[in-house]
Structure formats: C-alpha cells, structure tokens
Amino acid sequence: MTNNPQPEQPDQHFSDAERLFRRVRRENIARSGKATFLAFNLPDMSVNRERESSAEDARKGYDQADWAVVAFAVKDIPPRATWVQIVQEYQLKPRHVPEPGNFSHSEVRVWRKVRAVFTLITSRKPEDFLPGDPDRGEPRDTPEALLDPDFHMRWRKHIELAAKMVLPCEPV
Amino acid sequence: MATITVPRKKVSAFVPIGPQALGGDGERLRQAMDEILRHGTQLLDRYLEETGGADRATIDDSLDAISLLPHGWDSYSAPAPSIVAVQNAKGLVNEADRFGMLPIRVEPSAMGGVGVRFSNGDREVVVEFYNKGSAHALFAGDVTGDMRTEPISTDLAGYQRFLGEVRTYLHDK
Numbered sequence: 001m002t003n004n005p006q007p008e009q010p011d012q013h014f015s016d017a018e019r020l021f022r023r024v025r026r027e028n029i030a031r032s033g034k035a036t037f038l039a040f041n042l043p044d045m046s047v048n049r050e051r052e053s054s055a056e057d058a059r060k061g062y063d064q065a066d067w068a069v070v071a072f073a074v075k076d077i078p079p080r081a082t083w084v085q086i087v088q089e090y091q092l093k094p095r096h097v098p099e100p101g102n103f104s105h106s107e108v109r110v111w112r113k114v115r116a117v118f119t120l121i122t123s124r125k126p127e128d129f130l131p132g133d134p135d136r137g138e139p140r141d142t143p144e145a146l147l148d149p150d151f152h153m154r155w156r157k158h159i160e161l162a163a164k165m166v167l168p169c170e171p172v
Numbered sequence: 173m174a175t176i177t178v179p180r181k182k183v184s185a186f187v188p189i190g191p192q193a194l195g196g197d198g199e200r201l202r203q204a205m206d207e208i209l210r211h212g213t214q215l216l217d218r219y220l221e222e223t224g225g226a227d228r229a230t231i232d233d234s235l236d237a238i239s240l241l242p243h244g245w246d247s248y249s250a251p252a253p254s255i256v257a258v259q260n261a262k263g264l265v266n267e268a269d270r271f272g273m274l275p276i277r278v279e280p281s282a283m284g285g286v287g288v289r290f291s292n293g294d295r296e297v298v299v300e301f302y303n304k305g306s307a308h309a310l311f312a313g314d315v316t317g318d319m320r321t322e323p324i325s326t327d328l329a330g331y332q333r334f335l336g337e338v339r340t341y342l343h344d345k
Contacts, residue, residue, distance in 0.1 A: 024246075025247070025280075027234075027238075028246075036287070037298070037310075038300070040282060046248040062247065153308060153310045153321050154319055154321065157312055161314075
C-alpha cells in the first residue's frame with residue numbers, strides 16, 4: 001500500500017461569484033485603466049480560476065511593467081445560459097482545464113446550436129483534449145464555420161464592461 | 173482651451189490645469205474640476221484619451237510594432253498579426269488621416285489581427301482587421317449600452333463609406 005497522494009482532478013463546478021483572472025498586455029489597456037475588448041478572445045479563452053489561484057499567480061513570472069491582470073465573475077460570462085444572437089443561439093461555459101504548472105487554468109468555451117444540437121466551436125481536434133475532458137466527445141466545428149463576428153464582438157465588449165482591473169501595470 | 177464632455181452637460185477648462193488658471197475664468201474651471209471629482213477618474217481619463225490622442229507618427233509606429241508581435245504575444249495563444257491585417261489597418265489609417273479623423277489608438281487583437289479605435293465622449297467605434305483579410309466594426313455607446321456591428325469592405329470605397337459612418341455615429345452629423 002502506498003501513501004502517494006492522488007493527483008488533483010479538475011472540478012467543473014464554478015460558482016457564479018467565482019472570479020476568473022486573465023493577464024492583459026499593456027497595449028490592450030486604455031488610458032481609463034480598463035482592458036479593451038481586444039484583449040479577450042473566443043473560443044477557448046484562457047483564464048485562471050480564483051478557487052485555485054490568486055491574481056498574483058496569474059502574473060507570476062511576467063514583467064509587472066508590461067502585464068496587468070483583470071478579473072470577471074463567472075456570472076458575467078453568462079454561464080450555462082444561452083445567448084440568442086439574431087437567429088443564432090450560443091451557449092458559453094467555463095471549463096477547468098489544468099495545465100502543467102498551472103492547476104487553475106480554465107477556459108471559456110462556446111457552443112452554437114446547429115440543427116437543434118449545440119456544437120462546440122473550436123479549432124482543436126479530439127486528441128488535443130485531456131482525457132476526461134467533458135467536451136472531448138462533443139460535436140464540433142471550427143470558428144470559421146460557426147463563430148459570427150457580430151456575436152464574438154458583442155460578447156467581448158460585454159466582458160470588457162464587466163471586467164475589473166485587479167493588478168494594474170506597475171509604473172516604469 | 174479644451175472641452176470636457178460630461179453627461180448632459182458641457183463645461184470648459186484651460187489646460188494645463190494649475191493655480192495660474194484660476195484667473196478670469198476661474199469659476200468655469202472650478203465647475204470642470206467639480207465635475208471631474210463627482211464622476212471620478214474615468215471622466216478625466218476619457219478626457220485625456222480624447223485630447224491626448226495619438227498623432228500619425230505614433231499610430232504608424234504602433235502598427236509597425238504590432239506587425240512584429242509573435243504567436244502567443246498575449247501570453248496565451250493569440251496568433252501573430254498577419255501582414256494583410258496590418259496592411260489593411262494602415263490603409264484605413266491613411267484614409268482616416270486624409271479625412272482629418274485619426275483613430276485614438278491601434279492595438280493587437282487576441283482574436284488574431286489588429287484593432288483600430290475611434291472615440292468621442294462615451295461613444296466608440298472599433299474596427300477589427302482579421303488575419304485572413306476580413307474586417308468587422310463595433311459601434312458602442314457606453315452610457316446607453318447600445319451596440320451594433322457590421323462588416324467592413326477593405327478597399328478604398330469601403331473605408332470611405334465606413335469613415336462617413338464613424339463621423340456620423342461619433343458626432344451626430
């Protein structure tokens with residue numbers, strides 16, 4: 001019998017109040033001190049989840065003069081809800097996707113309803129997903145095929161308005 | 173003299189603001205300072221962004237710097253801005269300069285490409301030039317929350333039509 005601890009497993013439960021941290025380069029910060037929506041992307045936007053890390057962790061190893069950290073809440077995504085865009089219907093969810101050296105790594109994933117089936121929008125192939133990833137077997141198609149600029153621009157602007165600066169760039 | 177635009181009201185102030193400015197127009201300056209204090213630094217920042225907008229040389233330098241960014245420049249997986257995206261952004265900036273309406277900033281986009289931002293008060297228009305050659309613009313009012321988007325043709329006629337829309341949207345002309 002060994003005493004080796006079990007490796008931590010991803011936890012796909014996100015509370016609405018949990019914050020998600022994202023590093024932002026200086027060039028994407030307006031003089032107002034807020035990150036512009038050009039700092040955000042879809043699909044598969046990388047963030048660090050607050051339950052497993054801090055804002056400081058998100059900037060560890062990066063030059064504080066050039067990198068800031070912003071945060072938005074899971075409820076801002078909005079999670080587990082559909083976003084009806086003209087005649088297109090989208091769904092967004094946070095997913096806990098640990099990376100080597102960064103257990104808190106998570107992603108904002110997006111689906112679009114195609115012929116009554118929500119289809120994951122991603123450029124990844126099934127083998128690019130971790131074993132056990134809940135979306136590994138999802139029907140999928142590429143951003144070029146399914147992600148309408150009207151939707152992703154509006155959503156990213158929505159995140160811009162919701163996001164708070166938690167670690168500004170340090171003065172040079 | 174510069175104009176500070178605040179919700180439902182316009183006041184004027186001398187720049188730079190200093191004790192010496194509290195002369196003949198001191199009351200108006202005090203009004204401006206009161207508005208800034210009431211509305212917080214966001215108002216002042218917006219004012220600074222409008223009046224301190226980039227000049228042509230700064231924009232050109234920024235676009236040149238953006239063109240050198242590598243894959244993953246955002247520390248995640250953002251594609252490097254493509255030559256075609258940067259060239260399209262330069263084409264719009266050229267035409268905007270000719271129209272006398274330079275953008276206030278250009279920046280790389282995490283979607284892959286280049287963003288060009290025009291702004292006036294609480295309204296902004298951001299056009300995103302994507303790496304594969306297409307472009308899309310967002311028209312947004314931060315106070316009203318209204319938003320609309322439209323595709324932009326990346327040719328001279330398309331830029332001229334777009335800049336006319338920008339002028340109308342930002343200045344209600």
